[in-house]
Amino acid sequence: MMKSRFFLLFLMSFYSSIPKIFTTTTDVIATNQSIIDGETVVSSGGSFEMGFFNPSGSKKGYIGIWYKQIRTHVQTVVWVANREKPLTNTSSAVLKFTKSGMLALFNDKNEIIWSTNTSRSVENPVALLLDSGNLVVKDANDGNPDNFLWQSFDFATDTQLPGKKLRTGHEVYLSAWKSDNDPTPAEFTLHFDPTGYPQGLVRNGTKVSIRVGPWNGLWRCGGPAPQQIQSRIFTFQFVFNKEEVYYSFSLINSSVLTRLVLTSGGSIQRLTWVDKTKSWYPYINIPLDPCDRYGLCGAYGSCVMDSSPFCGCLDNFVAKHPKQWEKGDWSEGCVRKTPLDCNKEHVFVKYSGVKLPDTKSSQYNKTMTLEGCRQVCSRNCSCTAYSSLDISKGDKGCLFWFGELIDIRKIAGTGQDIYIRMDSSVLGKYLC
Template sequence: MEDQYIHLLFFVAFILLLLDCNSLDTISANQEIRDGKTTLVSEGEMFELGFFSPGKSKNRYMGIWYNKISYGTVVWVANRETPIADRSGMLKLNRQGNLVICSGGNPMVWSSNPVESMQGMKFGKDLVTGLQTIMTSWKSPDDPSVGVYSDIHDTNGYPQNLRFQGEVLIGRLGPWHGLGFSGFPLDKTNQIYSLDFVMNENEIYHIYKLKSSIAQRIILTWDGRTLTLQWIERIQDWIVYAESEVDNCDRFSLCGAYGICNINKHPPCSCMQGFEPRHPEEWEGSDWASGCKRKKPLTCGDGKGDGFLKIPGVKVPDTRRSWYNESMTLRECEIACKRNCFCTGYANLDIRNGGSGCLLWLDELLDTRVYDGDQDLYIRMAASELEGVVNSRSNFNKEKRTLIVVLITSSVVPLLFLVAYAFRKTKKRPHMKSQGKWYVYDEKNTSLQMEQLDDLQFFSLYEVARATDNFSVSNKIGQGGFGPVYKGVLKNGREIAVKRLSETSQQGLSEFYNEIKCIAKLQHRNLVKLLGYCVHENELILIYEYMTNKSLDWFLFDETRSLTLNWPQRLNIIHGIARGVLYLHQDSRLQIVHRDLKAGNILLDGDMNPKISDFGLARKFVGHDTTAKTKKVVGTYGYISPEYALQGHFSIKSDVFSFGVLMLEIICGQRIREFSHGDRYDNLLGHAWRLYKEGRTFELMSGSLQASCVVSEVLRSIHVALLCVQNHAEDRPTMLSVVLMLVGEGALPEPKQPAYFNEESCRELKILPSVAGCTITLLYAR
């Protein structure tokens, strides 16, 4: 789900808002609502009940839709399977207390069930009555009858949510682990909704409640998409607030039994440690459904015993064949699993406060995936197989400890010996092997794989050279601060972007390793995906997904290409970048400050969706430590915040400043370091501020946008940008506030005079850092 920026759950019932708003006006016995003549409006006039025809259909249905906003957007349908062919329908309340729809000579087209209750918007199962809430899609946009997609809260084993296409299980939301759902991004504390899970002897359900007046709805579309939509009064339309992002690892049991899916690897499926493909020939053909088998059988019951291997950070397997206890400790859980010869693994039920409760699997482990979360899985293995793993890790840890001592002594980044060797080679940079003329037929050309990066695919230099036609100039698609970027095609036909450290680059091994550490485990639709890496002697190479439309600056600052970027596209790019930065600052496991947001580091996919790239300068924060100081200021002239440039202080507010600059560039179509206006010394920020103070803000917009712009959107975007470039970090909004301000319509706070008001103040930047003992490294990519 994306991106998402407040993550919501796809199974929520289809009348989210209805049940949190005032009830519909009551209907008395013998009162009628006739098709075409009468409707019933809620007390707050938010909803209306009556008869309607969906889409192009001529059939009539009784339903509830929005009244004051988005008139005609249906949130509930009564007679889904029994439409009325004409306008003779009537809704009555009979003396038994049931709502009844009748039509012509048919006295009961549809009737409510007196035992049905939607109180509190529960999604789950009543264990007393057996009543279960199921979410189903429409058959088509014109037909609200039950479609092929459905979401169900399954209570076999430990409860979890399953998605079906007909009778076929196609998706699974992991079970509740105390903070959220296993394998699903954790929802941060927010002011929009609350979510909880309840399980007792009477019922099992999830409950979702809106905490604000914001209109949101979650729909399961007829074609199986789950969308969270939010009403924006300013544009009088629904926007996609979040969308369930489906990747290969979301397909149920893609990798089969004891397989584990990792979307950051290619191919994504591999066997868990201690297991091997059941049918190797099928795996070689990328058919993983047969799964994996144990290399060595379990010895349960023969006195030798088995052990358990910890797999950290996973979406736990399918729990339909599981057993659970809410009060056991993890140690007690291990003992219980060891005593049961059918037990294949265990985990904590609740990951809060160090973990509690016990969840045992009593069958093959299905649908497990690597996930950037805090839930660990312990899989059962033969003692002899486990010894090999433990010994291997023990030897590795000893070498690692020795290496750390050596590296600390020599003040080198904490890498393995081979990487340190590559670092020394990189520092010397003799002649870059004649710029890397590697012969593609030399398949024995060996490269160095970083032991610490086993979550990321390793490519040999042979593979990279073959993919790029020996780093052919004809395949070069860009040049950044790190080095040249090439387009390549892997053996399986996948297009890739290859970023190669150049001989003259101001960056090196530390930036290379930093980028891998920061981005390897991040997953968001507005972040570029890192596919792998290559280290070979003094060659340092990063492999990314290929972006068809290159970078934002390639479009934005070209006189001809910029004409193809209309206002809706530019606004979509602004929103996408904002959501991506918000993910880095708040919703990712590692709180990350990018430190080099600029148009050249925003890539565009085939649909012109933005993806943030280049994490070589990024820094991560842990816990509440959200500010840091450095003596080496790095970044790009014009985008660096004043407190960072002058004092070396950086924080998430540094990125907010850079984002504000980027917004102004997108709106006016000019690069900040090349901006000029008449004979004034104003830079882009100063020019935007003067126009704002004079009431001429709209004049900042590029003239090419006149035909496609929405004036209110342009003015609001410039206003938000000015708030982002405030001189003092504490005056700038957070990215969460930025996202909400961009999509909202409420009043905005007044901005103050921005930093670097004119070129004279910018020139002072070159002198002041030396006084503070700082060094500025300015990187000009592309």
């Protein structure tokens, strides 16, 4: 009897030490199905998996999506459902459809703590995990993406996957985790801001901390050019028309695992999985240097990394407050040596190889020539500067700035030309 009792205790301790074993269902959750802790849904191609998880070192429970192929090496979560309402006990939690057709997460008290909250309903809804990592709720008999009732790609967390659109309208943006083991939303967000001409902005609360320049037809001005970022692996799309505005990327080599992440520290990383080392390689990291800090040198200041100090005034400009400038406080920026007078003649000075300024106070035209840009800007004294909108096939279209020019840096390779309004007393070599 004593031996039997010892054997039973041994078995209990042995099984309690075994890691949680996941059982896999199909790639779909139907109205008569549910997912409990230990069960997962796997996309049809085996790329992604969804289920309950606990971040490393945390007892809080979440529903999430992660890469299935690399889970044995590192669990890389790309989406979290209940990031603001974690489960304290996953053993009695369940993910299932409600009677009204919403996919919902119930806690151990049978309370809904997260749901898809779809605005439309159908008779036979299903939740399907696609091989893109997108979880969709749709009519079981309707495969048209335009008719999806809900999709996780529209409610991103900190990760942009291939095919996911960062867009305006129904805004889709990235929201950083609070820490590596806490998916609660942090203060850092990455928005595709349509104010003026669209540009990427990382905000810390309401304050801009990083700005990714406007799309110029080839790449984002001031960011890495396609030939610098593994163009054999992925391509970029920027769509800007009457129907929608979004930025996304697509894989050329579908076997590559790559993702864009907004980190808990507020940086943007593009990570690629390296199978040899079984780890994520940070191919791109923004900010790369101090000049990537938004508005470091103030209005009409230019940041140059190989200079000391980093900040200097553009040619024909001087520090607005020289004493502050000399002490390393560049926040007030620069002013023209010769102030503008709208009653006098103006010229436009060409500045080459720069990251174009903040476009929040800009306007644009998609069809004008560069000469047309100059003529339009010259007729409006409040037009501060202009540049070409699209350089993919020569200079086409116009970007016009109104007000002070902020967040300029000198940059090799991906910089552009900008033409800034100046008093005609500047040297003749600048005339254009």
